[in-house]
Amino acid sequence: MCLSIPSKVIKIDENNIATVDTMGIQREVSLDLMPDQVEINDYILIHVGFAMNKINKSEALASLELYQEMIENMEEEERRQAIEESDNCPSNGV
Amino acid sequence: MDKRLLLSHGGGGEESNQLIRELFFKHFGNEILLRDEDAAVLDIKNKIAFTTDSFTVSPIFFSGGNIGKLSIAGTVNDLAMMGAKPLYISCGFIIEEGLLYSELEMIVKTMAEELSISGAKIVCGDTKVVPKGSVDKIFINTSGIGEVQVSDISAHNLEEGDAIIVSRDIGRHGATILAQREGIDIASGLSTDCATLWPMVECLLDQNIIPNAMRDATRGGLAAVLNEWAMTSNICIELEEQSIPISDDVQGLCEIFGFEASDFANEGTFVLAVKSEYAQKTIELLHTFENSKTATIIGKVTTRKKQKVIINTAWGSSRYLNLPKGELLPRIC
Amino acid sequence: MMNGLKLKDLYDQFRNPKIIKSLAALIEKESIKFKTPLRIMEVCGGHTHTIMKYGLMQILPDNIEFIHGPGCPVCIMPKERIDHAIALANIDDAILCTLGDMIRVPGSKSTLAKERAKGRDIRPLYSPMDVLKIAKENPDKKIIFFTIGFETTTPMTAVVIDHVLKNHIDNVYFHINHVLVPSAVKAIMDPGKAKINAFIGPSHVSVITGSKIYEPLSQAYQTPIVVSGFEPVDVMEGILMMARQKNEGRSEVEIEYKRSVTRDGNLKAQSMINTYMEVRTHFRWRGIGDIPESALKLKDEYAMIDAEKVFANVLSNEPIDDHKLCICGTILQGLAKPKDCSVFGKVCTPNNPLGSCMVSDEGACNAYYRYGEI
Numbered sequence: 001m002c003l004s005i006p007s008k009v010i011k012i013d014e015n016n017i018a019t020v021d022t023m024g025i026q027r028e029v030s031l032d033l034m035p036d037q038v039e040i041n042d043y044i045l046i047h048v049g050f051a052m053n054k055i056n057k058s059e060a061l062a063s064l065e066l067y068q069e070m071i072e073n074m075e076e077e078e079r080r081q082a083i084e085e086s087d088n089c090p091s092n093g094v
Numbered sequence: 095m096d097k098r099l100l101l102s103h104g105g106g107g108e109e110s111n112q113l114i115r116e117l118f119f120k121h122f123g124n125e126i127l128l129r130d131e132d133a134a135v136l137d138i139k140n141k142i143a144f145t146t147d148s149f150t151v152s153p154i155f156f157s158g159g160n161i162g163k164l165s166i167a168g169t170v171n172d173l174a175m176m177g178a179k180p181l182y183i184s185c186g187f188i189i190e191e192g193l194l195y196s197e198l199e200m201i202v203k204t205m206a207e208e209l210s211i212s213g214a215k216i217v218c219g220d221t222k223v224v225p226k227g228s229v230d231k232i233f234i235n236t237s238g239i240g241e242v243q244v245s246d247i248s249a250h251n252l253e254e255g256d257a258i259i260v261s262r263d264i265g266r267h268g269a270t271i272l273a274q275r276e277g278i279d280i281a282s283g284l285s286t287d288c289a290t291l292w293p294m295v296e297c298l299l300d301q302n303i304i305p306n307a308m309r310d311a312t313r314g315g316l317a318a319v320l321n322e323w324a325m326t327s328n329i330c331i332e333l334e335e336q337s338i339p340i341s342d343d344v345q346g347l348c349e350i351f352g353f354e355a356s357d358f359a360n361e362g363t364f365v366l367a368v369k370s371e372y373a374q375k376t377i378e379l380l381h382t383f384e385n386s387k388t389a390t391i392i393g394k395v396t397t398r399k400k401q402k403v404i405i406n407t408a409w410g411s412s413r414y415l416n417l418p419k420g421e422l423l424p425r426i427c
Numbered sequence: 428m429m430n431g432l433k434l435k436d437l438y439d440q441f442r443n444p445k446i447i448k449s450l451a452a453l454i455e456k457e458s459i460k461f462k463t464p465l466r467i468m469e470v471c472g473g474h475t476h477t478i479m480k481y482g483l484m485q486i487l488p489d490n491i492e493f494i495h496g497p498g499c500p501v502c503i504m505p506k507e508r509i510d511h512a513i514a515l516a517n518i519d520d521a522i523l524c525t526l527g528d529m530i531r532v533p534g535s536k537s538t539l540a541k542e543r544a545k546g547r548d549i550r551p552l553y554s555p556m557d558v559l560k561i562a563k564e565n566p567d568k569k570i571i572f573f574t575i576g577f578e579t580t581t582p583m584t585a586v587v588i589d590h591v592l593k594n595h596i597d598n599v600y601f602h603i604n605h606v607l608v609p610s611a612v613k614a615i616m617d618p619g620k621a622k623i624n625a626f627i628g629p630s631h632v633s634v635i636t637g638s639k640i641y642e643p644l645s646q647a648y649q650t651p652i653v654v655s656g657f658e659p660v661d662v663m664e665g666i667l668m669m670a671r672q673k674n675e676g677r678s679e680v681e682i683e684y685k686r687s688v689t690r691d692g693n694l695k696a697q698s699m700i701n702t703y704m705e706v707r708t709h710f711r712w713r714g715i716g717d718i719p720e721s722a723l724k725l726k727d728e729y730a731m732i733d734a735e736k737v738f739a740n741v742l743s744n745e746p747i748d749d750h751k752l753c754i755c756g757t758i759l760q761g762l763a764k765p766k767d768c769s770v771f772g773k774v775c776t777p778n779n780p781l782g783s784c785m786v787s788d789e790g791a792c793n794a795y796y797r798y799g800e801i
Contacts (some may be wrong), residue, residue: 004579004631004657005349006437023346023435027278030556032586035695043434045634045687048526049554050583052634053693057432060686064436067446067660074449276553336444342435349438351553352788408444409451411482413798 004047006055009040020046097195104189104223117199118219121206126182126217134217136182138241143178145169146237154197154231156274158285161234162201164361166208167290169238171310174292175364177247177299178240180214186235187221193231201232211290214238244304251306252327256395257373259366261294261386262287263339264316268358269347284343289362289385297383303376307367314418316356319365320403321417331403333393333415338405357418367395437686441658442481450663451486457670464490465673466622467666468615468761470608471577471629472499472789473657479794481659491666494623494761495791497611497712500575500604501528502759502783502790505713506747508604509534512573513542514741515602515734522548522565524558525573526580528787533780535747555583559590562599571734573602579631581605581704581723582696588703588725591732602734603704603724608632609640610721611712614760616648621761625669627662628654630684637692641680649678656684703729711746713783714756755782758791765795772796 007020007029016031018038030050031038038044043055102109119128126134147168154161170180185205189198209216266287273284291310298305307327309319316338320331340348340355348355362385368376373391380389398404403415440446458465469475475495478484484493497503513534516523523539530539530551543549548568550561555572562570574584584605591599608629615621628641633654641652651672655665665683672679682688703726710722725733735742749755752770757763765771765784775781777793784790 004634006434008434021434022350023438024284024343025273025278025346025350027350030586032589033582033693033696033699035693043432043437045631047579047631048583049556050586052579052582052631052696053687055437056686060432060437063664063686064432064440067440067443067449070449070453071445074445074452345438407482409447409481409486411485413480413482416797 004045004052006043007046009038009042009044012038012040018044018051020044020051022046099189099191099193099195099198099223101191101223101225104221110221113221117202118221121202122185122209122216122219124215124217126215127219134182134184136217136239138181138239141242141245143173143176143240143242144237145172146235147172148233148235150230150233151271152230153271153274154201156286157270159288160201160204161232162205163208163288165234165236166205166214167288167361168312169236170208170212170214171291171362171364173238173240174212174290174295175247175308175310176240176242177244177295177304177308178242179296180212180238180240180292182217182239183209183214184237185216185219187219188229188233188235189221189223190229190231191223191226198232208290212292243299247305247308249307249309249323249326252323252329252331252367252395253306253369254329254395254397255370256306256367257370257376257391258320258331258333258393258395259368259373259376259380259389260311260316260339260392261291261364261366261380261389262362263341263344263388264311264360264363265340265344265348265355265358266363267361268315269344269355272351272353272358273347278347284341284347287360287362287385291362291364291385294364294380294383294386297379298376301375301379303368303372303379305366305368305376308364310362310364311360313359315358315360316365317354317403317415317418320415323367324403325401328400330396330398330400331393332396332398333403333405335405336408337390337392339388339390339392354418356415370394438658441656441660443660446660447486447663450660450667454491454663454667454670455488457667457674458488458490460674461490461670463624464492465625465670466492466494467625467627467669468494468496468621468623469627470496470498470612471627471632472502472787472791473630474498474627474655474662475791475794476789477657477659477662479798482798483659483662487666491670494621495758495764496615496761497715497759498577498608498629499784499787499789499791500577500580500606501532501787502755503606503611503712503715504529504532504575504604504783505711506533506535506749507711507743507745510536510747511602511735511742512539513537514743515571515573515738516542516547516549518569518571518738518741520567521569521571522550522561523571523573524550524552524561526552526555526575529573529575531780532783532786555580555587558587558599559596562591562596566598568598570599571602571738572599573604575604577606577608577629577632578635578700579629581700582635582693585696585699585703588729588732589699592729600732600734600737601725605704605723606710606712607706607721607723608636609644610718612644614712614715614718614721616644623761624650625673626650626652627665627669628652628680630655630657630661630687633682633684633688633692635693635696638680638682638688638690639692645678645680651678652680654680654682654684654688656687712759714749714759750781753782755784755792758784765792768792
């Protein structure tokens with residue numbers, strides 16, 4: 001029931017109805033609950049036929065960059081562990 | 095022109111005869127049908143496969159096809175899935191008074207085109223026209239006879255180690271119908287996968303690839319087929335989630351409505367269980383056909399949890415893929 | 428990696444297996460320092476769904492547990508109010524509209540689905556705005572909108588009410604069953620029985636209300652509350668943030684779902700709700716009982732469109748209890764799991780639900796049944 005999905009605004013008409021695109025599927029939603037002006041190409045969250053808010057693109061990007069760092073750190077640590085294990089392997093160098 | 099079907103067109107009299115000759119015989123004509131007897135007399139040497147299906151899909155026209163295409167492909171595919179060459183089809187129409195003649199003509203033309211793909215022939219039929227409101231526009235029943243080429247393709251035959259292959263991306267037919275019913279504009283070109291599968295099956299059999307099991311994933315989707323197999327053969331099927339092909343637009347629709355693509359009906363997509371040593375060759379052969387050029391291995395048969403289907407995620411967790419509950423979408427095919 | 432954000436990234440990247448694995452590794456590191464287990468209640472049914480569907484419990488350490496909360500607005504509807512929906516549907520020339528899963532929830536004798544099969548005009552809607560379309564197309568019928576939902580869905584009802592009043596549409600009535608998250612949390616924590624020491628704050632309720640509504644709760648119960656999105660990466664990151672709070676001795680409200688949630692929320696939506704609705708003094712929650720100030724009703728000046736007043740003669744408020752074997756109530760309070768229920772998966776299944784935890788796609792029992800415990 002709380003299903004809300006990000007969609008991209010592709011058109012806005014004079015009745016405050018926006019046409020949005022979700023991975024190639026287009027639908028109309030009401031903008032009656034949007035506190036701020038909505039522009040074409042904005043990403044908005046849709047719930048039961050209404051736009052609830054605009055997705056903050058810079059926060060989304062900041063999260064993704066953070067995750068990228070996390071992955072790099074994890075992979076670095078895995079490399080280090082693999083090297084350690086190899087160094088400590090009794091049959092190494094035989 | 096908005097000529098419409100009237101009750102007299104199903105009455106057995108002059109208007110009926112005219113309809114049969116001008117429409118059905120014109121498009122379906124072959125020497126058996128044109129004899130116009132009470133029954134078709136057929137000469138078949140070997141074991142036969144026999145199937146029937148009724149088509150009540152709503153809407154009758156949808157992106158990529160119509161009820162006529164479904165009625166031929168659906169029955170032909172049921173025969174193909176048993177390793178039987180589709181030969182003869184019967185066709186019963188129940189038409190609502192007032193249906194546009196042009197719509198019926200379009201449906202019949204589509205059926206003729208679809209028949210030419212497998213070479214099957216409509217050899218007998220029946221037409222009824224019923225009062226307005228008795229049916230919703232048109233219902234079609236087709237029964238089919240095929241000549242069994244190889245026996246022993248069966249839901250009972252899956253074995254540990256078998257590869258599970260799907261012929262293309264899943265869920266297209268169900269998604270297309272849902273989108274059309276909800277009045278959703280499909281910019282992406284989402285359309286049904288409805289297609290005759292016999293050419294692919296014939297190719298595999300010709301190359302001596304005999305699947306342990308084959309099924310087209312119609313009502314209930316991929317989930318229904320795999321669960322039936324797991325229960326019938328008393329084995330476990332494990333799928334790798336990342337390998338299950340789902341197109342972006344089907345995925346988008348699933349996100350919007352909260353459905354799973356594996357529950358949606360397909361009408362031109364089939365699933366095979368083949369011995370692992372044949373898997374690669376099967377994929378290569380399927381790739382030579384337009385409708386199965388993205389065929390892929392999605393999992394294998396194990397004994398991890400018999401009678402169940404398990405999906406393994408890419409991050410090391412697993413869950414069951416259960417039979418879809420209830421009526422996901424009524425009158426889907 | 429980022430030249431700009433593609434829409435697909437908002438789906439794919441927040442389900443990225445590498446990110447999920449990295450977060451699992453970081454959570455593992457934090458969990459080693461725990462002196463006591465981290466027992467997290469996810470209030471919202473959507474989070475239960477994510478956790479079960481993506482099998483997140485299988486990649487988390489044993490000292491992190493989930494307790495499923497009452498965040499499924501269909502699940503908490505008591506039988507007598509479902510009977511209201513059925514009674515309203517049986518009014519001559521009424522068209523009963525409601526959202527999704529309500530159609531299959533069992534009342535004391537029937538369900539809306541069964542009533543529809545008997546010929547009653549019952550319409551499950553995708554969007555509340557469809558009420559206006561149906562009203563226009565059926566001027567001689569009474570359109571009764573049986574509303575359900577937490578704070579996410581309440582503003583949409585308010586918009587429909589607004590349209591109905593401003594456009595003088597005289598054949599629409601509302602039966603309001605909107606409920607409030609903070610009161611539910613209080614009802615669970617106040618008795619002191621539930622051993623919960625962290626909360627995953629609901630994603631989309633918080634888009635509307637802002638994270639500010641959780642601050643008094645976090646204070647009162649000294650528990651971290653992290654508002655997380657619905658994707659598996661969001662839930663894992665939220666757990667990491669809770670684990671860190673636990674190890675650092677903090678009890679704060681934090682937002683993981685920063686791309687959609689702010690402290691203040693959607694003020695326009697909040698104002699729409701406050702224009703037409705107010706808090707009820709009492710409301711019975713299925714399996715939990717009366718929770719004061721936990722639900723909304725139409726303000727008195729809108730009595731003419733309030734179905735509970737206009738059709739009071741067909742509506743009984745006699746409380747009706749559940750089937751005695753159904754332990755949905757205990758599950759909703761976080762005191763039991765679906766597998767503790769003697770009828771789970773046997774007599775009670777999605778096709779034949781005894782209680783609402785099994786009917787709704789967001790119910791804990793339904794999620795467990797579908798995604799199983801392998």
